Amino acid sequence: MDTLQGILNGMMREAISPQTAAVAIAVIGLNIHLGFTGLLNFGQAGFMLLGAYGMAISVWHGLPFALGILLGLAAALIFALVLGVPTLKLRGDYLAIVTISAAEILRYIGRSSLLSDFTGAAQGIPGSQYREPFTNLSIFGSGSFTLIPFNYADVADGAAWVRIIGWLLLVALIVALVLVLRGRAGLAGGAKIGAATVISVVGVFLLFFLFPVPGQSTGVNGWWVRVVAWTLVAISTFVVFLLVRSPWGRLLRGVREDEDAIRSLGKNVFSIKMQALVIGGLFGAIGGMIYVLPASTQPDSMGRTLTFFCYTALLIGGAATIFGPVLGAVIFYTARIGIKYTLSAYVPSDWMNNQQTEQFSYIVVGVALMLIVIFRPQGILGNKRELRFDV
Known part of the structure; x- marks a missing residue:
């Protein structure tokens, strides 16, 4: 019983971790792209990387924290415009190929040794170089407590x-x-x-x-960053709720289901897609900033694998839903950590070491995702009527 309690406590810590919240925010943005607009964007990690580096580089070089956040958002905005202007006329897998390529270009730029004074190259920027202005804003003080x-x-x-x-x-x-x-x-x-x-x-x-869940009041992975992260998740969810219930949200669904019909009504489909790409990308940038606050800003941590994690969370929770991205992100990370801890607790180490349990947890999650796509493609909260895509 105590072993099971320890496993469940570990899953709970992962469920409320700031990085789970960061991925949830990025998935909310991806939901605007894929779920509501039908854009196959496989470069959401690129928006996260730009938001993270925009904030980290700015603070590292002495700029105010608030200005760093604005610069991270501005970088994501510019990337969305540069990416969207030549590519949003593409459909389906063509758009997916272009977006994943663009995100990989950003990752390799971040790894370049020519920019080591700004990006830290492959080693990245340590969190200690940009985290202090954020922790100084804490209202929780020092010490630790249980919520x-x-x-x-x-x-x-x-x-x-x-x-x-x-x-x-x-x-x-x-x-x-x-x-x-x-x-x-x-x-x-x-x-x-x-x-x-x-x-x-x-x-x-x-x-x-x-x-x-006990934890530090204001630490690397303390309650301050957790509260801020999940508050931003709640705000992001509420903003998307308002957007999709507006006339603009109905236009997004129209573009997703039949963009020629929307075009025949005199609407600028390209402009609608661009707006969706920008807004979803800004959510991705915010998620990237939260993602690196309890860690370091390292380009490989926000590569194509993270985009696939975002898609997994979206498919689990349900595309074109309000709470699906948050639910999917929590289930994805807690299930993975639960599998890992269970194997570590009950499987002898000579059968499977810690690295192998980590790999096996991804295998199990991948198999579960395939079963979901086969037997419930709309996800936990989704609706089959929302799966009509004009791609």
Whole structure:
């Protein structure tokens, strides 16, 4: 039981980590590209890299932190314009090839030794060179704390039956939330939003009751960066919710399903695609900044593999949904770390070492993704009617 509790606690730490939140923000941007507009952008990691380097280089060379954020966003904006002008007339796999190539070009530029004074070349920029202005903004002070001090250990001395009942309740809440979000609970409008909010709040408190996560108040991976990261996830989700419910959001869906029909109505399809590419790219840049705050800015950490992780999270959660990107990112990272910890705990080291368990976790996640694409291509929260693409 204690081993299982340790595995679940590790999964909880991964679920609320700032890098999981950063990927969730990048997937929200990718959802605008693919889910709502039908753009096969395989270069989202390029936007993340530009946002991260724009902020890190600026602060490293003495510029204010706020200006560094603006420069990172400006770099992503310029990249979206330069990438979009010649390529947005392409469709399908042609656009995918161009975008992944552009992202790889950026990664190799970041690795170039000619720019080592700015990018740090292949070694990148250590987090200590640009993290201090962010940590100085912390309102949590020094020391450490657990977000919810009252947890399972305070009830019956943490007996097994307390945890089992809590886990069952948590599973029930997750099922209820999925049913509400997918419209299976007979609720609509404000009632649906209210029910989802109540279930989510109760579920979050139950999560931290079952899996308490202690941490530094203001550290490399402390509560300050976690709170900022997940606050940005909430803001990004709300912004996308407003955008897709607007007339502009309906235009995105129209372009995705039949851009010739939208063009026949006198709308500028190229302009709509460009706007979607820019907005989604800016979300990617914000995700890149958060991604490197608890780590270092290194070009290979934001290569094509990260883009594929973003696509995996999007497909798991469900494209063209509001909460799908966040749910998919959390499930992807927690499932991977859960598999890794389970193998490390129960499989002898002479059968499988730590590096092999890491590799095997990606294999299992890949197989799971294939099964999802085959048996539920719309993802957990998705709708099959949203899978119509004019590519």
